[in-house]
Amino acid sequence: MTYAVWGWGDPAQQPRTHDLVAAMPWANELLGFTVADPETPSPLQPLPPPRCAADVFAGLGSTDPVDRARHGIGRSYRDIVRGIRGEIPHVPDVVVRPRTAAEVGEVLERCSERGWAVVPFGGGTSVVGGVEPMLPADSPHPAVVSLDLCRLRRVLEVDAVSRAALIEAGALGPDLEAQLAATGHTLRFYPQSFERSTLGGWIATRAAGHYATGATHIDDLVESVTAVTPGGSWSSRRLPGSGAGPSPDRLLLGSEGALGVVTQAWVRLQVRPAHRAGTSIAFTSWRDGAAAVRRIVQAGLRPAGCRLVDATEARLTSTLDDGRSVLVLSFESPDAPCDADLARALEICADSGGSALPGRVGVETSGRWRETFVRAPYLRESLVLLGVLTETFESAVTWDRFDAFVDAVRTTTLDAVRRVCGAGIVTCRTTHAYADGAAPYFTVFAPARRGGELAQWAEIKAAAAEAIMAGGGTITHHHAIGRDHRPWYDAQRPELFAVALRAAKKALDPAGILNPGVLID
């Protein structure tokens, strides 16, 4: 598969101008502001010559400009805008594609000797600047290498008794699911980037999957991890649980390539659900819907889907268009019917002022949700070509603060959108529900000023992030920190934890070559 420099799919799937023109009236109607004429993507601007030669990597390195450009950005709004313009400001000097964990070690060794920075690269779908080889101004590194794990994509072993598999870190979602399907298993981990992101990337960024409750974080699906550092490699013991000291895996989970390169992991598998039940419930008040979500999880129910969508987003996604919020609710089980769970959840919803939408089977249960869900990035790139600023950001917060938090973040962001862009929409849904809180997910659509998008984005992003921090949320629930969230992450994490993390990094990566600029300095 050939990946485009900036598009979500392969180049053949990129939006065509006549389709975009045809979509303009629909987009204007839907968004409530006037979109721009479709932009024709610019060719890639000339790149600076590589500051190092690929030959040190013995046939594994590439200095092809498209390759370098592709590894210079992720898939954030900023990345797509820069990609469309052909202006990729930070590119690696070489892209290296090791075939084995041993070769990953050799790459790190060679880079360590030379002081070359190394940016681990999985699917390259970061929406927070996680893979952009942007060195700090005072960087001591004479060159940057993008270490692409795409050749490590095999399921190496399946343990059907324990329901676990050893999988290489570069395996994309569809890769590993196809290999597991032959054994009757599934990882059942579906982040929105499923098609284009990798197991190693999920672990490095503490990704969360589509399911609203239960073991939906990759953290909970990991049984053991192997990582390669400049000083050698490390593997934890495969265990269902352990109390032997702080968890080694939990130090790598969320380490964003700054402590080591994840090369493989044992992960927990499931069998496909045999039973499903779901529906949608409308709420006149978003707050009543949120109370219903809280009561459902606090009752001990564990819905697979439990997505409260606000009225604006319900309209945009054609879920409901009467000014009410919608809770899209579903249960699934590998073994037993879950109708009783759904019935109990519906009672709770009714008690909270919800009205079940007759005849409306939860889209979550129809099997089509996944297609819709994973198609969203394709839609997004069309909107960007029509001059729409599209941004998503997310958080998590405890229930006691939830209502005020969502109000404040929504209002602050909408104020910023209107101030910066003159018009726009901010929508909210919940993605994950916990007994003690929930994860709200915000989407922004606004008319961008061509050429001014990056500054507009930065101003809106900062306003939203400040509101998140002031409201007691986390700067990210599942998008990771990357370079974009660093200022707020630095304020969020305890300073002494940063001291510990910095010391750990210094010990594991003395030359500081691993993904400089993310997580810690």
Next chain:
Amino acid sequence: MTYAVWGWGDPAQQPRTHDLVAAMPWANELLGFTVADPETPSPLQPLPPPRCAADVFAGLGSTDPVDRARHGIGRSYRDIVRGIRGEIPHVPDVVVRPRTAAEVGEVLERCSERGWAVVPFGGGTSVVGGVEPMLPADSPHPAVVSLDLCRLRRVLEVDAVSRAALIEAGALGPDLEAQLAATGHTLRFYPQSFERSTLGGWIATRAAGHYATGATHIDDLVESVTAVTPGGSWSSRRLPGSGAGPSPDRLLLGSEGALGVVTQAWVRLQVRPAHRAGTSIAFTSWRDGAAAVRRIVQAGLRPAGCRLVDATEARLTSTLDDGRSVLVLSFESPDAPCDADLARALEICADSGGSALPGRVGVETSGRWRETFVRAPYLRESLVLLGVLTETFESAVTWDRFDAFVDAVRTTTLDAVRRVCGAGIVTCRTTHAYADGAAPYFTVFAPARRGGELAQWAEIKAAAAEAIMAGGGTITHHHAIGRDHRPWYDAQRPELFAVALRAAKKALDPAGILNPGVLID
């Protein structure tokens, strides 16, 4: 409450000689070997004079010999034997009881300046030498202080909406439950040490509670942690979930006092279960019972109790006495009946060759289990006085290795018991069940040689630990590492993780005063 130097309860509850004599025929019959005449506990031997004065701690310090002796041991078999003999080889020079987190900080500051080692002390129930102030031979520390958190025992705040509470680290199980009960909540965390152990101790040791599945580890119940280090204090943000970098809390969970002193934490609460269902199922073959446990959890069922007890332990505990193993199974829910879950689990058990025991309601559901469970430590000290070597140890292993693992550990340990003691029993039960494995828990009873107990214990312990490591298990699933498990922990944990941990400790605790000898050197 006054604690005895070595007993589980207060001194008034310690076993009396005439009761022990009366119990001898029963013990002989039950254990299959002849117990010894009851030992009369010896008075406490004179302690070495304190190497530092208490006055530096401004009224918070004690050099009382009983106080020092009590803080010199935990509650392992070795500790009880040494306590009975009045021989406590390692005692702190001073016991300090700060009243606030600020005072904890002052204690650390004063000790840091002087190079005095500090052993954080919660309930002092470690069964692995976690609180024994035993400095390495080459220790640079001129004195050792036991930092007892017993004065920090308040529930500071309850958030009824999010179901969470901020609780001081020195609160014992009954302390915090009594304070929470007034608000209608419960932490519902019941390790066997519940009566005598503290929230801070649970966090420092990654303790697990009584429940077999679900959020039974303290790891999952913690929303945020505050810890004091020699360089200041650190608090994580209260969040239901987060993907912002590696979890700060997970670095403290299991850190055994070596990285900081936990002073308070926000924890997740529940309401009391309104519905329960349970029963017991007999299996002619332990392996069939294990297969049933595996199939129950892999079906997505989450029993509160799911304890497979082998035939020997079933007989010893009067659960069943016909040579069969017993699965004690129960479900509970705060909201809805769980009879359907029990019915499905019983179908699985029947398919796996199990026979439901008629009329036998699961002891787990009767409310009496907790009393029996938390009374076990009292029984144990009676047996030690009757010359019985009693040891428990536990592990966790993936299902693919489970059967061979339990066989090998049981056989190896029994061989060692017979070689070392001439007779004895080794029993096994499962305590926790996961989709990918389970936690087996072993109990040893053997006739000890008076005066030779510690050497006998060490030989049996080493044989069992070697078998655990060879079989692919963890050296501890919920008892922690302490000093007793260090050799095997050092072999289990990835060397580069130890490198990272050592660097983190050095950064947080430059003088190395925090609990030297545990976790890392």
